[in-house]
Amino acid sequence: MGREVSESCVDSLLTEMVSMYCNRLYANKPELAASRIDAIGYQVGHQLSERYTMERPRFTDHLDAIKFICKDFWSELFKKQIDNLKTNHRGTFVLQDNRFRWLSRMSLDPSPENGDVPQENSEAAAENKAAQVPNMHLHFSCGVIKGALHNLGIACAVSADTSHLPACSFVVRIKP
């Protein structure tokens, strides 16, 4: 059901969107760029969850809704399920995907250039910079999850962590 579009097109569109917001529109304001990208993801997630829950009954509790995100929602989007779900039973969930599709082709510069900066500083700076870039690309996915959950009646905040590309964890904190 529905129409299909090539995956390469979606990948290129997302890449260009992040690049446009980060480098051209809000070049010196990464927080604004991040929140704009997040808002776009929110809209997308909102509409997608509407479409994918069309024939289902209402969810009884938060855990069911999160499980829906992990299994059905993720399968519709990425043809696989979330690999690992952890919770502290107090409103925080960690969704881990060991090979996140939108990050699977991202790879960093293997040899950071050392100018005349001392060794420890340049390594920390390179690591810092390296960590920032995948994060920008993840704001969209965080927005998608947030929008999907909001449509199911759950207000939450979502953040992402990419310490090991291409694995990626999304931390969902439900607002009481």
Place this chain on the structure above:
Amino acid sequence: MQFFGGTEISPSLPAATASGNNGHMMYVFNRNGICLLYREWNRPLHTLNAQQDHKLMFGLLFSLKSLTAKMDPTSVEKGNLGVPQLPGQGCSFHSFRTNTYKLSFMESPSGIKLILITHPRTGDLRESLKYIYNLYVEYVVKNPLYTPGTPIRCELFNTALDQYVRSIS
């Protein structure tokens, strides 16, 4: 898994030809002559510095392509020698072989030139070059962090390429 690099040569080559052998290298150029990638797995002899080496290689290929197209006995129209041809237009050479190495070449319609230099007893590498071009598309072009036209610095591409080239010969 054994790392193919340094002074180790493919096991199928007899030891006698090891001395003075160019061994395995790889160049990737774009349509403007910028060397996007230069990988070296076994090159005992370095005669030029990197810049000159790249320029020489690019010039050589440009001239060879032009020459082979001009000398094509089956083609009807013959332009002037040196007129640049669109990729895919006319005929294009795909390899040449000397007694110490074989150079295999492939140009994509977008102007990306792949050059792979191997030992002389390698077979036809056109399919391998197509596979490597596929790796380039997957890991470089689709990498959100890569700017087209700049040297390739993608770890995934380097790893996949090393692994594949190791399996060719």
